[in-house]
Amino acid sequence: MYTSISDGIEGAPDGGDARERAFDERLDRALKIEPPDWMPDAYRKTLTRQISQHAHSEIVGMLPEGNWITRAPSLQRKVILLAKVQDEAGHGLYLYGAAESLGTSRDELVLALLSGKAKYSSIFNYPTLTWADVGAIGWLVDGAAIINQIPITRCSYGPYARAMVRICKEESFHQRQGFDIMWTLAHGTAEQHAMAQDALDRWWWPSVMMFGPPDSESTHNVQSLRWKIKLFTNDELRTKFIDQTVPQAEQLGLAIPDPDLRWNDETKHYDIGPIDWDEFYRVIGGNGPCNKDRLQARVDAWEDGAWVREAAAEHARKHGSDAA
Ligand code: FAQ
Secondary structure, three states: OOOOOOOOOOOOOOHHHHHHHHHHHHHHOOOOEOOOOOOOHHHHHHHHHHHHHHHHHHHHOHHHHHOOHHHOOOHHHHHHHHHHHHHHHHHHHHHHHHHHOOOOOHHHHHHHHHOOOOOOOHHHHOOOOOHHHHHHHHHHHHHHHHHHHOHHHHOOEHHHHHHHHHHHHHHHHHHHHHHHHHHHHHOOOHHHHHHHHHHHHHHHHHHHHOOOOOHHHOOOHHHHHHOOOOOOOHHHHHHHHHHHHHHHHHHHOOOOOOOOOEEEOOOOEEEOOOOOHHHHHHHHHHHOOOHHHHHHHHHHHHHHOHHHHHHHHHHHHHHOHHHO
16 A cells, blocks of 8 residues: 555654655655655756656657658658657656646646746757658667666656656657668668768767766756666766667668777777767757757647637536546
């Protein structure tokens, strides 16, 4: 049976401290924190920040690939891409639900995105210029997302951890479909191979940056690790991604665009060349190639959808919330 942290503690003379101890103990025992539980304000705040940014990323992340639905090269590719983009919408909805369970309404979360206050993943501020970009996103971006998200299935906040289980299953299908597109192009005509290589050239470094700033510059790493919101640091996950992806590029017969990339027999990891962190900070500061278009698309969708929200609210008002 689930026992809340607050059970038997509320009203005790040292209630605050006891609750904090109970919270820490729960983390130490790898038990989940659930919505009704007492939690430190800063834990609630950083979880709301991370989960809502994650939700926004899923929703904004529909745009670059959505751009190719009408131009997919076959009916089968189109059906698969449609399903993938719809999956991303579903991920956004589970994640908004998990963030709302911390006490901030969906409207507040969405308005923070639309006003430019809340962040979403840097990766979705790059354009999809060719069909190969759809393959590169599935292979690299979903591949990176899986590496980042599998540990989150074990994070301390129950609703976030549980949402991640289903999301990760769907992301692995996405990664496979992206690799399949890259495989077909890489083994196609010389022009198709060149298109696949060009997509890898443009998506490689932004995918490496997706894991966030280097550990030395990460604001939240230390505290989020302590609270088990993160289970690995940004650099640890980045290294995992590189070690896993380089052999896949070799299988595809494509070259990673990094002249300094070398296997290091001592560390048992790849060494890589310098990452252009100026570019990363430019993009998360709102000045990437597509930031303005991406945000405008979400603002337009919000405004165009106003009548749906109003109709739903009116229906609920007339017939009770159960009928909404
Ligand atoms: N982009 O202190 P840290 C997907 C910000 S889902 C933008 O290290 P933290 C699925 C960070 O917010 C992709 N901003 O931060 C898909 C902070 O600023 P703040 C999204 C970034 O949170 C596939 C500042 O830099 N996944 O791809 C980024 O501890 C295909 C300092 O950084 C998630 O959100 C960035 N890349 O670690 C969908 C996973 N990195 O908030 C469609 C969950 C950092 O203080 C198609 N999130 N910043 O103003 C996480 O694991 C973490 O939030 C990190 C960042 C690891 C992303």
